Amino acid sequence: MRLLMPFLTSRESRDEEPDLSKDVLAADKWIVLGYIRGFSQASHDATKAIEDHKATLEQILATMDF
Numbered sequence: 780m781r782l783l784m785p786f787l788t789s790r791e792s793r794d795e796e797p798d799l800s801k802d803v804l805a806a807d808k809w810i811v812l813g814y815i816r817g818f819s820q821a822s823h824d825a826t827k828a829i830e831d832h833k834a835t836l837e838q839i840l841a842t843m844d845f
Contacts (some may be wrong), residue, residue: 804812829838
């Protein structure tokens with residue numbers, strides 16, 4: 780709450796949470812987020828699979844699904 784205080788309008792009490800009912804993403808933005816999540820998950824899985832101090836870029840690229 781402390782971080783939001785400077786952004787509250789004069790009509791909003793500093794003791795209340797801001798109204799987020801209109802703070803939504805459009806359907807096309809959810810699709811983009813899905814793509815980002817998919818790439819991030821693949822990158823995470825590839826990183827975990829070759830987690831080692833001897834890993835090379837060649838090994839990393841081979842594990843990623845481009």
